[in-house]
Amino acid sequence: MTVAAGFLDFTFWGLRQSIVYAGVGHLQVLPIDDDTDGNRARGPAAHDRLGSDVTDAVRAVLDAQPAVEAVAPRLEFQGLVSAGPRTLAFAGIGVDPAPESHLRSLVLLTAGEWFTGAERMPHALVGSGLARRLGVQPRDVVSLITYSDRGRMTAADVQVGGIFESGVVEYDVRTVLVPLPTARDLTEASGASGIAVALRDPAASNDVIRALRRRLADTPTAARVARWDELSPVYASIVRLYQWILRTFVAIVTVVVVLGVANTMSMAVFERVAEVGVLRALGFGPGRIVTVFLLEAATIGLAGSAVGVASGIAACLAISALGIEMPPPPGHTHGYVAAVHVVPRAIVIAAVIAVGAAILAALGPSLRSIRGEVSDALRAT
Amino acid sequence: MSAIVALDLRKQFTVAGRTIHAVRGVSFALAPGALCAIVGPSGSGKSTLLTLLGGLDVPTAGEVWIGTANVGRMSAGRRTRFRAANVGFVFQAHNLVPVLTAAENVALPLALLPLSARERARRVGALLDDLGLHELAHHRPGELSGGQQQRVGLARALVTAPAIVLADEPTAHLDSRTARDVVDVMRAMNRRRATTIVLATHDPAVDAVADEQIALCDGVVARRDERRREPWASSSSDSPSATSSVTRGVASLPLPPSHWPSYS
Numbered sequence: 001m002t003v004a005a006g007f008l009d010f011t012f013w014g015l016r017q018s019i020v021y022a023g024v025g026h027l028q029v030l031p032i033d034d035d036t037d038g039n040r041a042r043g044p045a046a047h048d049r050l051g052s053d054v055t056d057a058v059r060a061v062l063d064a065q066p067a068v069e070a071v072a073p074r075l076e077f078q079g080l081v082s083a084g085p086r087t088l089a090f091a092g093i094g095v096d097p098a099p100e101s102h103l104r105s106l107v108l109l110t111a112g113e114w115f116t117g118a119e120r121m122p123h124a125l126v127g128s129g130l131a132r133r134l135g136v137q138p139r140d141v142v143s144l145i146t147y148s149d150r151g152r153m154t155a156a157d158v159q160v161g162g163i164f165e166s167g168v169v170e171y172d173v174r175t176v177l178v179p180l181p182t183a184r185d186l187t188e189a190s191g192a193s194g195i196a197v198a199l200r201d202p203a204a205s206n207d208v209i210r211a212l213r214r215r216l217a218d219t220p221t222a223a224r225v226a227r228w229d230e231l232s233p234v235y236a237s238i239v240r241l242y243q244w245i246l247r248t249f250v251a252i253v254t255v256v257v258v259l260g261v262a263n264t265m266s267m268a269v270f271e272r273v274a275e276v277g278v279l280r281a282l283g284f285g286p287g288r289i290v291t292v293f294l295l296e297a298a299t300i301g302l303a304g305s306a307v308g309v310a311s312g313i314a315a316c317l318a319i320s321a322l323g324i325e326m327p328p329p330p331g332h333t334h335g336y337v338a339a340v341h342v343v344p345r346a347i348v349i350a351a352v353i354a355v356g357a358a359i360l361a362a363l364g365p366s367l368r369s370i371r372g373e374v375s376d377a378l379r380a381t
Numbered sequence: 382m383s384a385i386v387a388l389d390l391r392k393q394f395t396v397a398g399r400t401i402h403a404v405r406g407v408s409f410a411l412a413p414g415a416l417c418a419i420v421g422p423s424g425s426g427k428s429t430l431l432t433l434l435g436g437l438d439v440p441t442a443g444e445v446w447i448g449t450a451n452v453g454r455m456s457a458g459r460r461t462r463f464r465a466a467n468v469g470f471v472f473q474a475h476n477l478v479p480v481l482t483a484a485e486n487v488a489l490p491l492a493l494l495p496l497s498a499r500e501r502a503r504r505v506g507a508l509l510d511d512l513g514l515h516e517l518a519h520h521r522p523g524e525l526s527g528g529q530q531q532r533v534g535l536a537r538a539l540v541t542a543p544a545i546v547l548a549d550e551p552t553a554h555l556d557s558r559t560a561r562d563v564v565d566v567m568r569a570m571n572r573r574r575a576t577t578i579v580l581a582t583h584d585p586a587v588d589a590v591a592d593e594q595i596a597l598c599d600g601v602v603a604r605r606d607e608r609r610r611e612p613w614a615s616s617s618s619d620s621p622s623a624t625s626s627v628t629r630g631v632a633s634l635p636l637p638p639s640h641w642p643s644y645s
Contacts, residue, residue: 274474274476275476275478275479277476278470278472278476278478279478279489280437280461281435281437281470282464282465282489282490282493282537283461283462283466283493284461284465284492284493285458285461285462286457286458286461373432373437373438373439374432374437374438375432375437375438376438378437378472378476
């Protein structure tokens with residue numbers, strides 16, 4: 001159980017990291033169409049853009065927060081990308097290269113390089129699936145065509161600076177990253193469609209969110225602040241599913257432990273029927289005798305849990321040292337090397353279950369030991 | 382007042398659909414301080430009678446009185462408490478707890494009494510010394526001879542200073558010399574402390590030191606021989622050997638309760 005819980009904990013941790021550092025960040029500031037009271041949002045461009053009043057306010061708040069590691073404004077747009085005879089739909093994201101590289105630290109560049117800031121013509125990073133479908137390589141030039149926020153068709157030629165794999169197939173077949181100025185030229189927008197924030201200490205996220213909400217309450221443009229798990233509801237679903245599986249596993253293990261200890265205790269009681277008879281003859285009441293057996297079971301449970309926990313911790317460390325090659329998760333292109341965390345809470349629960357199951361298992365046999373007359377027990381000598 | 386009274390005592394068992402009448406209408410009374418031997422062939426009902434007298438089982442019919450307490454009418458819980466306070470048992474097969482040392486076995490019944498750890502240790506130590514078991518206090522039953530084990534069993538029966546001791550074939554597994562030692566201790570205890578002792582036995586040597594003899598046959602009293610000794614009067618013929626190490630210390634045992642329990 002220690003190992004199973006440790007493996008799941010690693011899986012959840014890995015999933016959180018992959019969500020946060022594949023671009024979501026620990027929290028995001030996003031535009032909203034309606035505020036919490038159901039009224040129309042404030043400001044003319046509130047439908048899908050954060051105004052400069054919001055971006056400035058967010059900057060001011062986050063600059064004062066020591067827990068903040070990176071602030072990455074983004075400008076999203078859609079359009080068509082052409083490379084030679086091929087033209088495909090794409091989802092573009094204008095990014096600030098420096099903070100964005102931190103927020104996308106788990107994104108893998110399979111060819112080319114990240115934005116250097118020294119490019120002579122605008123560069124773009126193209127998702128691996130899209131690059132494959134377009135048949136482009138780094139240094140190839142593609143044309144991006146979109147409609148600006150003002151409703152005009154705009155276009156830009158950009159050089160493919162690199163090809164990336166986020167690990168999520170659907171994302172990689174449609175995404176193009178461009179520097180924020182290029183996106184602003186294409187969209188003719190000055191604000192951002194969202195601001196992603198990475199924190200040095202994820203535990204500080206609630207404090208940062210509170211500070212942002214207080215400040216954003218005064219801005220003319222309505223905006224909301226969402227934590228990473230609100231932005232990826234699939235995480236909560238996966239955690240619920242795996243926790244249910246773990247609980248089922250624990251229930252099965254508990255039943256096995258109860259049956260095993262019950263068998264052991266039944267044998268122990270059977271072998272000591274005469275001994276129990278003597279104790280009863282000497283004046284030991286049923287409660288005391290049952291207590292003795294339950295204490296014995298608790299001792300067995302404690303010893304078993306101590307051995308189990310020690311073995312479990314050793315197994316966790318050994319497995320983590322060796323690593324487990326995992327296949328790619330559904331919808332992903334890369335496998336990963338899994339480890340097993342040592343989870344103190346799981347260790348305590350395992351120990352409590354072991355002792356509790358042992359006591360529970362001993363209850364039946366110990367109650368059977370005090371049935372009948374003392375003389376019957378003594379005859380078993 | 383009698384120490385033990387059995388009134389038309391009956392006990393029957395059903396084994397594999399067959400009813401066995403182990404005790405069939407036994408009646409007798411024993412004076413306080415009596416040493417009574419229950420004799421009879423195997424299957425005559427001796428052990429069953431002892432279990433009824435000691436409240437280890439309830440009679441099918443009839444009554445068992447110990448002092449003013451009707452043992453057969455008590456609930457299981459009250460019988461348990463009554464045994465702890467008033468009755469000591471010596472078993473044929475010693476029945477020591479194998480994982481406990483001799484001293485721990487002797488101390489077992491004291492766990493039920495409100496005594497300090499020091500007082501418990503004092504009582505156990507004194508009794509082990511008296512019975513010549515001091516050197517063996519930390520030995521487990523498996524490391525003791527049959528005689529030594531029975532002496533430990535005897536010490537366990539005596540350590541709470543019970544008013545009544547019931548012994549089921551206490552010398553059955555012992556050689557004659559060891560058996561004599563054990564009998565001497567019981568006799569001395571009976572003399573010195575007026576403890577009423579009832580023992581079931583096949584051993585003529587044990588039977589010979591008893592004040593009274595009740596012979597059972599097929600669950601009924603076939604013969605009763607009251608030798609009419611004053612229970613705790615000393616006599617040169619049946620007093621313990623002056624040189625017996627296991628009898629010298631009996632005088633140091635705590636005395637039994639001065640009044641019989643008044644359970645009803």
